[in-house]
Amino acid sequence: MYLDHEEDDYNLSLNRFESMLKTNKVFFFDSEEFEEIILHYLDMGKTNLAKKALKLGLEQHPKSTGLKLVQVEMLVYEDKLDAAERLLNELYAIEPHNEEIFIQRASIYSKRDNHEKAVECLQQALEFTDDYADVYNLMGMEYLFMDNLEAAKESFIKCLEEDIMDQSALYNVVYCFEFLDQNKEAVEYLKTYIDRNPYSEIAWHQSGRLYYGLKDYENAVRAFEYATYIDDTFVGAYMEKGKALERLMRYEEAIECYEQTINLDDPTSYALLRIGKCHEKLGNRAEAMKFFNQTVHEDPLLDKGWIAITDFYIREKNFQKALFYVNKALAIDDQNRGYWKRYATINKAMNFYEEAEYGYRKAVEFGDFELDTWLFWVDILNYLGEYDNAVLTLLQASEYYPEEFEIEYRLAGLYFMQHLDEKGLYHLANGLRQNYAHHTLIEELFPSIWERPTVQHYIAKFQK
Known part of the structure; x- marks a missing residue:
């Protein structure tokens, strides 16, 4: 109820401000209302409206530190870094313990590619802030810019200790673990995270991805399943679960997962292709071809769809049709060594030796x-x-x-x-x-x- 009340106040402020602009009447807003209005327009990319709100805000509240910090943010956004720095120095003389001053100063250093100094400013901000999560998150991003993945990982972990619901930090932690080739450690970390936040579908989904990368397909299926229990509209989790089930040769269940993605969203060429592949593995050749044809109908530029049909006809030893479809794939991607090798193999089977020689030559040229x-x-x-x-x-x-x-x-x-x-x-x-x-x-x-x-x-x- 309290949040709904805050949302109503926020919308009322926006409506009053826009009404004021249309009627040229001047309404009074407190400084925090102006800050919210300005940041709203910045987030929407409406910089002209943000500037109007800032101008009116400073006219009504010329001594507001909050509005001047928003002004700094706008100057940084526009790459007017020297002007932003001068204003920050003025504000620092007035409020030397305001953490937002250090955060904005870090932003200026970051824009100048001086990420070490940006981190120093954020460490100073930690001494004065109540919002540790936000500062640790910003610090993690600076370490990413510096390619210091270990320090970035630790910063994002600290962010999540402060705010377990920060999904961007969660994604960034997993990214750091993966980049450092610490997939097993990432799985262990996510276990502890899930113990604290068991209803995070993102954490379960990321666990599934990691298990899949470690070829632990049983645990991958289980993790993706939990993600879909928490959010039964999570298309990505159904898709990934289908892939893991394919690895376990549980093709009927994989088909069910891919069909679920189609039920939840528009059919994707990838889902149709995977359903076709599963039917082919089950020996349902007619069904497989039906879905392969649907794949290329859905996305005629998906070369993998044409290659699936090519491979189908190669296995059927219908090389004339296989040649037709491999040429379709090559028309989309003529630098794919696998496609050229198929082209060569098909022509060789048809005793077209000069074409086959050309195909093998191109395959090697592109890295086979x-x-x-x-x-x-x-x-x-x-x-x-x-x-x-x-x-x-x-x-x-x-x-x-x-x-x-x-x-x-x-x-x-x-x-x-x-x-x-x-x-x-x-x-x-x-x-x-x-x-x-x-x-x-x-x-x-x-x-x-x-x-x-x-x-x-x-x-x-x-x-x-």
């Missing part, structure tokens, strides 16, 4: 350095008779895989094909030394080289 990608690419170059390019590609691959028999046997075969027998024997020896059992790779990839008596003799000699 997996061994099989190099080898598929080289084998196609070999098939196309591009021996020089194949050798150069293998030498590049050997920088990533310096002791790999599959590379050595291929280099041997390619050098023999180019009549560079000395190099061929050198790499054949490397391959035999690294893995003699797979020397038949030469027979598989280079049958004409395999039949050479010198090669057979060298292999037999190595066996002895």
Whole structure:
């Protein structure tokens, strides 16, 4: 009831002020009313109205420290830092124990990127304030600017000790723990926080996220579940719970979670995609395709939707359709190495070797350095008779895989094909030394080289 009364007074002050502006009549407001009106307009981004209110306020209350501090805040907001500092010095001479002076001074130092001095001012503010939580929160932000995550974490924890309901501080504490790679410690901290505030859906949700990152999916599901018990409209918690259930292969339950997000909000392409993936895992191919199609209908620019359909058709060995859909994904993101590798694999399956070679080349260009990608690419170059390019590609691959028999046997075969027998024997020896059992790779990839008596003799000699 008391809060409702305060809210009514606040709205009445705003209405009276706006009425005064429209009628050009002058109404009297006390200085605190002016402060609330000014800060309201600042929060709304209506700086012109805030300035009008400040001007009228100072005319009615020229000695009000509170209004002059709001004036400082406005000067800082407008980057008029020198003017703000001069006014603060005047106020400090009058009220040297006013914590707001130190807070505003910290704000000026922060704007000037002098975050160490800002922290010093906030530490002085702690000596005079009753609102420790706010000062600790500001201090935590300054430490974040300084990349001192450990100190920031401690400040946000102190803020929460003073004001357990400060959600921004809670998010920032978890951010610090995660940045410091202290996920287990973060989980333990949240346990103590939840003991004090068991109905914080944010704390349960953050716990679930941390458990998920630690691959503890059972506890993640439990934490997300508690978040939804507290707030049954918490879309993010249902979504995250669905992801954790997928990891546990509980696909029917995951589908229920994703469907709940759709019931609570407009369908998202991500939820539709995950439902499709779950149906695919359950073997419900028709349902999976239905949801994949809904995904790309909902968001035609979601490349992951087109890739889901591509993978569906690859598994069905319907490469013609797979090629159509992977091109859709590449039209959206043509720098995705995974998409280029799929493009290459599909073209290879359809015996379109030049297109496949191009796909593997692009995959490597965009950072796919997996061994099989190099080898598929080289084998196609070999098939196309591009021996020089194949050798150069293998030498590049050997920088990533310096002791790999599959590379050595291929280099041997390619050098023999180019009549560079000395190099061929050198790499054949490397391959035999690294893995003699797979020397038949030469027979598989280079049958004409395999039949050479010198090669057979060298292999037999190595066996002895």
